[in-house]
Amino acid sequence: MLKDIMLYSAFCRQLLTHLPASKRFVLAFSGGLDSRVLLDLMARFITQNPEYSCHAVYVHHGLSTNADIWADKCVVWAKSAGISCDVERVKVLTGNRISLEQAAREARYNILAQHVNMGDMLLTAQHSDDQIETFLLALKRGSGPAGLAAMPMILPFAKGMHLRPLLNITRADIEQYGLEHKLSWVEDESNQDERYDRNFIRHQITPRLVERWPSIHKSVARSSALCGEQEALLAELLATQLAQAIQPDGSLLLASDVSQRVGMALIRQWVKKQSVLMPSLAQLEQIWFNVVQAKEDANPKLCWANVEVRRYQKKLYLLLQWDDISQWQDNIDLDSPCLLPQNLGSLVLNQEGAYPLLRQPESDEIITVRFHYQGDAIKPVGRCGSRKLKKLYQEYNVPSWLRSRTPLIFYGDKLAAVVGYFVVSEFSGHDITIDLNS
Incomplete structure (x- = not known):
């Protein structure tokens, strides 16, 4: 019971610190344990603070044969909690070096953005174990401070903000809350598939880290926060130079005498502003040496995820990769x-x-x-x-x-x-x- 009180208090503290101007929350609701607990916590909050409202959104990816059943359950659970719920169907398209996980994530957030009105607050259920996974995935990719900063507690999103109120709470505590409150939830079979890197970390790596270092959640959170502060400081120091380098068409024009260190930092800040997957250090170096420094008559490019960097008339352009339409x-x-x-x-x-x-x-x-x-x-x-x-x-x-x-x-x-x-x-x-x- 004590943990229940502490978890709810921590949840309310985050909400009360970041209340939406519109007094409306949008809850990303998959029906899994984490979002099921988030729905229950939100229902308690709304009961105590009736001036606020909440609307849940279930994104139906069509990737599982059970998705229709999950959607129906989410609608029932939301209604039982006194919260309205929409089911949104999306088609997940992969290709162009983008994984199924990344494609599903982008499709989900694109739909959620359509439900976030001016001043609304999007709520998602990521917790401290998710933060460890995100941190290790960034480490695996060779990311710098921007990637290792992992997931922030709050950030701008669509016409409002995006809050992760459970980010400092462990998966174990969330599961205990669900069991104590006799909640039911869906089990996505894909979460057991260790071919996906995140699942491999979740089942094989994080338990060993926690067993060896019980305070690993706090350590990762502290490291992520420090990387985030370093990235914010760098962005502040480069703000004027970056503003001068970004052209009216959104391209980046680097001064001819810019150093490699400053040039790569400006490229990273420019990419970050465009809300795409950050390049690894190796990819960033390739942009510098193979694109920026390419011969004047060359037509260089570098691709990663579903984007590419091209150079034209000394300016860099960040573009989506598209399938060939020459036969259309x-x-x-x-x-x-x-x-x-x-x-x-x-x-x-x-x-x-x-x-x-x-x-x-x-x-x-x-x-x-x-x-x-x-x-x-x-x-x-x-x-x-x-x-x-x-x-x-x-x-x-x-x-x-x-x-x-x-x-x-x-x-x-x-x-x-x-x-x-x-x-x-x-x-x-x-x-x-x-x-x-x-």
Whole structure:
């Protein structure tokens, strides 16, 4: 009973220290032990503080045959606790060097962000054993202070904040609370699969560390906090220099005389601002030597997780990795939008517009949209001669990675326009306007 009181008191202390401006909490609810206990604690808090509300969200990844059953149970448990609950279904897409775990995590947080309104507080149930796992995974990746800082107690998220109120509580204490309060919860069979690094640490490493060093939870928390403070201090010292280096388009332009140490620190701070998985030290060094220091006429890049760093005109760009769309094409009818792949927007050829660019197609000319062209030299409107498309892209300062993602309009099998850049002279006219809606 004493531990029950202490756990609830620690939970309330975190909530009362970080109350949401909107007086609304959003609880990430998987139905597992940790979030099941968090739901119970939250119900107790709401009862004692009725001016606050809470809404639970179960994210259905579809990765287990039991997911439908878990979703139903979560709705029942939330209703019993007096808390509303939504079930959100997502499709987890892997590839581009991103693991199933990372893909599921990103899908989950993307959905949760949609439920966090202005001033709301997202609650997740990570605890001190999770912190050990995160710390060791960062150590395994060769991360620096930013990675070893592991999970902060609170941080900005979507339109509100993200709080982990159980972060200083052990898994053992959470389990004891669940048993004492006769709570039931779901058991995700994937949590036993030690092919996943986090599960291997959970079942094989953490128990031995705790057995050998009972205070390991506090030691890891202290080390993580110190790394976090060091990272915050570094960010403060580099703030002015970083602001000057970040360009209006979000790219990073490093001064020609910047040292390797400062340059790598600026790159790390720049990546951190974009909320992606941090590169390891080895990857950071590769960015410096193989991308920043590459020859001027090179087209260097470095990939990790689902992102890549590219260089163009001395500036660094952090980009998502996309699947190849060179074989994609679709017919387009006048005045009807054509939905482009990979969130590139929709394309409309309007017969009425302020800036007519294209002529009407002939009766035998089918209009298509594509992303690949390997044909003869072409002549844009207003130019004297023809050039290969690659050379034209260079003249129009189109970065190499955007060239394969720029829509091309074809009349029959002939290239008629490069959307956003030019119309081929033989297809110019006063009839059709090109509108690309991102």
